[in-house]
Amino acid sequence: MASFRSLLRQVLHLEESPQRTALAFAVGAAIAFCPLYGFHMVLVGICSWAFRLNFVALLAGAFINNPWTLVPVLGATYWIGAVILGRSDRPSFDWNDLGFRAIYEQVMPYAVPFAVGGMVLSLVAAIVSYPLALYFITKHRQQTSARQVEPLPPADPLR
Numbered sequence: 001m002a003s004f005r006s007l008l009r010q011v012l013h014l015e016e017s018p019q020r021t022a023l024a025f026a027v028g029a030a031i032a033f034c035p036l037y038g039f040h041m042v043l044v045g046i047c048s049w050a051f052r053l054n055f056v057a058l059l060a061g062a063f064i065n066n067p068w069t070l071v072p073v074l075g076a077t078y079w080i081g082a083v084i085l086g087r088s089d090r091p092s093f094d095w096n097d098l099g100f101r102a103i104y105e106q107v108m109p110y111a112v113p114f115a116v117g118g119m120v121l122s123l124v125a126a127i128v129s130y131p132l133a134l135y136f137i138t139k140h141r142q143q144t145s146a147r148q149v150e151p152l153p154p155a156d157p158l159r
Contacts, residue, residue, distance in 0.1 A: 016054060018141060022134035024053035028061020030126040035077065035118030040065070061129065073121075078110060081117025 031043045044062050048055040065073050078091065091110050094102070 018134055018137040021054050021057050021137050022130050024048075024055075024057035025061040025133040026126045026130035027051075027053060028058040029064055029129040030122040031058070031062045032065035033073065033077065033118055033121035033125050035115045057133075061133075064125070077117040077121055078114050079117065080120055081113030081115065084116055084120065085113050087113055 027047055028044060031040055031047070034040065034043065036043065040062050044055070044058045047053055048058050082088070093106055
């Protein structure tokens, strides 16, 4: 059985390049804005397995969209899609009829702008997050290696 340390190294891909870790984070950021709500964790697992990307970095990128950011992300997703498609109507919801069919009929007119906005935001998130993640990962690794190379202070001469 593998030791905990070797399992941790496998999960974190500690030996992989900063470029590959930044790529995993960027793919996770793209997943965060993907309009397939409810399937983000499934997408993280599939991308981690299929492309052998760092699961933790993918997960960190996907967690850009979390319960605290959900409402602004949903609003921005619809707004960007509506602007791209030239739609000026604002979503409205009739709370009097909450049956499945009524909800479906009220939501469907906004599905296309939502999907378009989600895809655009996914692409932008990936493009912006890759260089930022690469910069911070490279900087962190340089600082970590510099700390490990620093010489120890001299022994106490009074002993």
